[in-house]
Amino acid sequence: xxxxxxxxxxxxxxxxxxxxxxxxxxxxxxxxxxxxxxxxxxxxxxxxxxxxxxxxxxxxxxxxxxxxxxxxxxxxxxxxxxxxx
Numbered sequence: 266x267x268x269x270x271x272x273x274x275x276x277x278x279x280x281x282x283x284x285x286x287x288x289x290x291x292x293x294x295x296x297x298x299x300x301x302x303x304x305x306x307x308x309x310x311x312x313x314x315x316x317x318x319x320x321x322x323x324x325x326x327x328x329x330x331x332x333x334x335x336x337x338x339x340x341x342x343x344x345x346x347x348x349x350x
Contacts, residue, residue, distance in 0.1 A: 292338040308332035 290298070299307050299315045308331055312321045325333050325341045333341075 292342055296335050306332040306334040
């Protein structure tokens, strides 16, 4: 199943209903499912081709290379867990 949930949406739902959190993908699985060119990141084209409901989250691309790698996606998840997103 191809699955890329916007981290903001993912975290909102996952933390509003903790019992369901295990049903949501991990940053690792999001990268694995949507990294089509094998560079271990999701670039803007891959994001656009995914089922993500919103535009590419520029703020997650902290090194400004035009893609979100595992560390950046994990950091974004952690921000939402901490209530900062």
